[in-house]
Amino acid sequence: MVLSGMQRAVRWHPPAYDIRVEDVPIPQIVEPDDAILAGLCGSDLHIYRGHEDVHDVLVCGHEMVGEVVALGSNFHPKAAGRPPLYSTLKLGDKVVSPFTISCGECHFCRIGFTCRCVHSCLFGIPTLPGGQAQYARIPKAGGTLFSISALPISSPNNADLSQLADCSLLLLADILPTGVFAALQALQHPKLSPMLTRSAYPSSGFIPESLIVGAGSESAALQHKDRQLTLAIVGLGPVGVCAAVSLLDMLAGLESKEGINYRVVAIDPVESRRKKMEAIYTIISKKETSSSRKFSVSSIEDGKRIIGDWTDDVGCNAVLEVVGNPSALTLAYELVRPFGLISSVGVHQEPAMPFTGRELYDKNVSFDFGRCPVRAMFPTALDILLKRQDIFGDVGGEANLVEKVVGLDEAAESYELFDKGKCGKILFNPWK
Numbered sequence: 001m002v003l004s005g006m007q008r009a010v011r012w013h014p015p016a017y018d019i020r021v022e023d024v025p026i027p028q029i030v031e032p033d034d035a036i037l038a039g040l041c042g043s044d045l046h047i048y049r050g051h052e053d054v055h056d057v058l059v060c061g062h063e064m065v066g067e068v069v070a071l072g073s074n075f076h077p078k079a080a081g082r083p084p085l086y087s088t089l090k091l092g093d094k095v096v097s098p099f100t101i102s103c104g105e106c107h108f109c110r111i112g113f114t115c116r117c118v119h120s121c122l123f124g125i126p127t128l129p130g131g132q133a134q135y136a137r138i139p140k141a142g143g144t145l146f147s148i149s150a151l152p153i154s155s156p157n158n159a160d161l162s163q164l165a166d167c168s169l170l171l172l173a174d175i176l177p178t179g180v181f182a183a184l185q186a187l188q189h190p191k192l193s194p195m196l197t198r199s200a201y202p203s204s205g206f207i208p209e210s211l212i213v214g215a216g217s218e219s220a221a222l223q224h225k226d227r228q229l230t231l232a233i234v235g236l237g238p239v240g241v242c243a244a245v246s247l248l249d250m251l252a253g254l255e256s257k258e259g260i261n262y263r264v265v266a267i268d269p270v271e272s273r274r275k276k277m278e279a280i281y282t283i284i285s286k287k288e289t290s291s292s293r294k295f296s297v298s299s300i301e302d303g304k305r306i307i308g309d310w311t312d313d314v315g316c317n318a319v320l321e322v323v324g325n326p327s328a329l330t331l332a333y334e335l336v337r338p339f340g341l342i343s344s345v346g347v348h349q350e351p352a353m354p355f356t357g358r359e360l361y362d363k364n365v366s367f368d369f370g371r372c373p374v375r376a377m378f379p380t381a382l383d384i385l386l387k388r389q390d391i392f393g394d395v396g397g398e399a400n401l402v403e404k405v406v407g408l409d410e411a412a413e414s415y416e417l418f419d420k421g422k423c424g425k426i427l428f429n430p431w432k
């Protein structure tokens with residue numbers, strides 16, 4: 001297929017809050033590893049608000065699902081020794097793109113830290129146009145893209161992948177993997193390993209016990225209550241809700257396989273966001289019963305009080321911070337217990353952290369910060385997407401994450417509403 005001519009695209013103009021739908025050239029294959037997609041894209045606020053230190057006009061959007069309409073010359077059946085999609089991807093295949101490029105071939109990609117690929121670049125910046133256009137160019141596409149068409153027709157959950165709506169698949173491009181990552185980063189952290197391995201520190205880690213002389217010889221046996229996990233989620237925007245759903249799913253698995261008891265507080269000061277979380281939890285709790293689980297959706301002050309009551313003022317084992325500002329970090333620090341962990345996926349803009357070194361010392365607190373390695377999270381996120389089609393499968397319902405799908409003509413208005421918190425997640429269909 002030869003692509004030529006002009007397409008419609010949502011463009012952001014500096015310095016901030018200026019969205020226009022304009023005609024721009026259809027992207028072309030530039031490098032032999034490129035692919036061109038035609039599809040849908042999600043809304044995003046960081047650029048819109050002018051927070052990203054960008055000063056040139058750009059095509060917005062970093063969350064893409066679509067159909068492959070053109071492939072560079074490096075895609076052919078004999079592309080051996082490269083990521084599999086270079087030899088298998090075909091025109092017409094349904095694919096999801098993470099919000100950054102990941103080549104699949106460098107050290108960071110090979111070890112799963114794909115968001116820090118040496119070729120990493122965010123979609124929706126002046127040098128890499130985003131997906132809020134009819135077509136988008138994907139560099140290093142054989143490593144970057146996740147092909148839905150390449151998956152077996154029925155999944156382990158017996159869901160028919162070909163039936164998944166694009167508006168559901170789009171959640172795989174950023175927000176669901178980021179939620180999964182926030183939860184997994186907390187549960188896999190060494191600070192939580194005594195509870196999961198039933199061994200006191202320092203025997204609890206992944207270095208063989210034989211290499212840590214004397215480990216375990218002095219420690220008292222862990223009691224059942226030592227293994228109870230208390231976690232908080234700070235921020236219930238779309239990513240925070242994905243983090244909560246992912247965390248509850250993983251904790252339910254740990255309860256059934258490892259006998260872990262758990263309690264979770266989901267905190268947001270905004271009532272409409274709490275209502276959304278409550279509606280979603282109602283659906284989860286109907287299907288997944290648990291003898292130990294406690295789950296509370298709370299305002300900030302109620303959240304502090306509940307965690308204090310639940311833990312005798314000890315605090316949370318881990319806090320998932322999904323906001324990205326100093327007050328959210330301050331709250332996370334307040335809620336976390338000594339030797340606890342803050343798993344932060346919020347995009348922080350402020351120049352300074354709201355802590356002194358002394359405060360961190362006094363709590364032995366660990367921080368894990370940063371961007372989600374979406375490409376590495378895809379299979380896990382897809383599993384949760386399939387399990388929770390009751391939440392992620394539809395649009396506009398009380399317990400759905402995506403509020404509506406709009407055409408590009410509604411872009412300016414939609415950005416304004418999203419920015420003011422007057423609507424939830426919006427998807428753009430440039431073909432509508």
Ligand SMILES: [Zn+2]
Pocket residue numbers: 102103104105106107108109110116117118119
């Ligand atoms: Zn790479």
Ligand SMILES: [Zn+2]
Pocket residue numbers: 042043044062063099174175
């Ligand atoms: Zn996003």
